[in-house]
Amino acid sequence: MKKFEEKTLKTTKIFTGKVIDLQIDDVSLPNGKTSKRELVKHPGAVAVIALTPKKELVLVEQYRKPLEMSILEIPAGKIEPNEEPKITALRELEEETGFTTKNLSYITSFYTSPGFADEIIHIYYTDQLVELENPILGDEDEFVEVHKLRAEEIEPAIKNKLIYDAKTLYAIQYLQLKNKY
Amino acid sequence: MKKFEEKTLKTTKIFTGKVIDLQIDDVSLPNGKTSKRELVKHPGAVAVIALTPKKELVLVEQYRKPLEMSILEIPAGKIEPNEEPKITALRELEEETGFTTKNLSYITSFYTSPGFADEIIHIYYTDQLVELENPILGDEDEFVEVHKLRAEEIEPAIKNKLIYDAKTLYAIQYLQLKNKY
Numbered sequence: 001m002k003k004f005e006e007k008t009l010k011t012t013k014i015f016t017g018k019v020i021d022l023q024i025d026d027v028s029l030p031n032g033k034t035s036k037r038e039l040v041k042h043p044g045a046v047a048v049i050a051l052t053p054k055k056e057l058v059l060v061e062q063y064r065k066p067l068e069m070s071i072l073e074i075p076a077g078k079i080e081p082n083e084e085p086k087i088t089a090l091r092e093l094e095e096e097t098g099f100t101t102k103n104l105s106y107i108t109s110f111y112t113s114p115g116f117a118d119e120i121i122h123i124y125y126t127d128q129l130v131e132l133e134n135p136i137l138g139d140e141d142e143f144v145e146v147h148k149l150r151a152e153e154i155e156p157a158i159k160n161k162l163i164y165d166a167k168t169l170y171a172i173q174y175l176q177l178k179n180k181y
Numbered sequence: 182m183k184k185f186e187e188k189t190l191k192t193t194k195i196f197t198g199k200v201i202d203l204q205i206d207d208v209s210l211p212n213g214k215t216s217k218r219e220l221v222k223h224p225g226a227v228a229v230i231a232l233t234p235k236k237e238l239v240l241v242e243q244y245r246k247p248l249e250m251s252i253l254e255i256p257a258g259k260i261e262p263n264e265e266p267k268i269t270a271l272r273e274l275e276e277e278t279g280f281t282t283k284n285l286s287y288i289t290s291f292y293t294s295p296g297f298a299d300e301i302i303h304i305y306y307t308d309q310l311v312e313l314e315n316p317i318l319g320d321e322d323e324f325v326e327v328h329k330l331r332a333e334e335i336e337p338a339i340k341n342k343l344i345y346d347a348k349t350l351y352a353i354q355y356l357q358l359k360n361k362y
Contacts, residue, residue, distance in 0.1 A: 001251040001343065004244040004324040014196050015203060017219040019297050022196060022203050025246060030324050037246040038198040040221055042297070063185040065206060065218040066299040067292060070182040078296075108339070111248060111346045112293045115259075116200050116223070118247040119294055121347075143185040143211050158289070162182065165292045166302075166347040173354035 004030050006037065019078065020117075042119035046089040047076035049107070049171040050099060051127040055181060056148035058129070059168070060096045063143065071164045072147055072157060074171045076121070085122040093126075095138035097146050103128035107174065112166060121167055127180065151181045185211050187218065200259065201298075223300035227270040228257035230288070230352040231280060232308040236362060237329035239310070240349070241277045244324065252345045253328055253338060255352045257302070266303040274307075276319035278327050284309035288355065293347060302348055308361065332362045 006027035015022040021041040028034055050058040059072040077092035079085055086104060094100050107123040138144070149157060154172055157163045163172070175181035187208035196203040202222040209215055231239040240253040258273035260266055267285060275281050288304040319325070330338060335353055338344045344353070356362035 001242070002244075003242060003251045003326065005251075006244050006246050015219075017205075018217070019219050020221070024198075027246060029322055031322070033322060035322055036199070038196075038200050039247050040201070040297075041247075042294075045296075061182070061184060063183075063187050064292075064295040065187050065208060066220050066222075066297060067295055070184045070186075071292075071295065073295070108350065109345075110350050111245075111252075113223075113298065113300055114245040114248055114252065114254070114346045115226075116221075116247060117294065117298070141210055141212070141214060141216055145184070164290075165295045166351065169289065169291050170347065170351055170354065173351065173358060177354060177357055 006035075009034065038116055040117040040119070042117055043081070044079045044085070044120045044122070045076055046079060046085050046092060046122045046124065047074050047167045047171070048089050048093045048104070049074055049123065049125045049174060050093060050097070050101070050129055051175070051180060052129055052148055056150055057154070057172070057175065057181065058097050058099065059147045059149055059163070061145040061147055067164075072149075072162045073165055073168045076167060086124065089122070089124045091136070094132060094135045096144050098132055098135040099129040100132055100135075101126040101128050101130060123167065123170070125174070187216075190215065219297055221298040221300070223298055224262070225260045225266070225301045225303070226257055227260060227266050227273060227303045227305065228255050228348045228352070229270050229274045229285070230255055230304065230306045230355060231274060231278070231282070231310055232356070232361060233310055233329055237331050238335070238353070238356065238362065239278050239280065240328045240330055240344070242326040242328055248345075253330075253343045254346055254349045257348065267305065270303070270305045272317070275313060275316045277325050279313055279316040280310040281313055281316075282307040282309050282311060291351075304348065304351070306355070
């Protein structure tokens, strides 16, 4: 939909980074006035809800500098230029967890922060994991540790703020709603 | 947790805006190398899952410049300096929808984009809405339209990408899990 559309009058690029870019758009509002919008541009990401044969949820512990703490998240990563999201999902799953699968189902996509960022996350699901003997390793400067949590370990992890991000909480609700967990 | 902590060596402020700030931190990694982290600073936000007496979910249509489209989201807004999140929630509910409530329950909080932003959203719930005759109006440059969706209208709205953001999809799963909707 385009209701209340804000037309761009001018775009000012502020920053071009490795992960995000920042620009300010001067926009015309529906009432004829003008305003400025701060826009973070992101390439988009994927995340994988992955259950082991023992019905454990595969989570990745990673230090998140914006939060100044490490949290447990479902495996996820940025989409590389021209990469098909499902390929990204399989790559990140392998790099971060050492698992792969031949059965990856697309679940949904959502914007994480529509007020200021265009980051979209595509969510996939698998309960058909295969452990690789020699998985491709990720970036040598990426430090992650794999955790596998049984359903009864989830609520304590949320309460203790180890699980603390939107996509992972979405994933847990998905598993509960589908009676998979 | 502080596992794999990345210590800040230097912070470079890039941009200070109305909604977000951007800074680059030089960090030391667990392997002794250094790297740079692009960090978006955000004041935090609240969102309200609000059900009418007829079991309709209250949604707000708003143009989202980063997405270049308008979508339907649960009422939400930024926390003002030193504002208690529950007060923010009541204020945004009134400004955006004309409803208030004396029964607002805290549900959970989550980070929206932990890889690059510190935005946290605190989620509240009410099914005890009161329609105000003279609600406080929001910013005159904020254009929103209230929608009330019955449960059977939700799946089509998701399919048609009218509902498309993390907090609103979380809210819908919450209602389904709690058998409220």
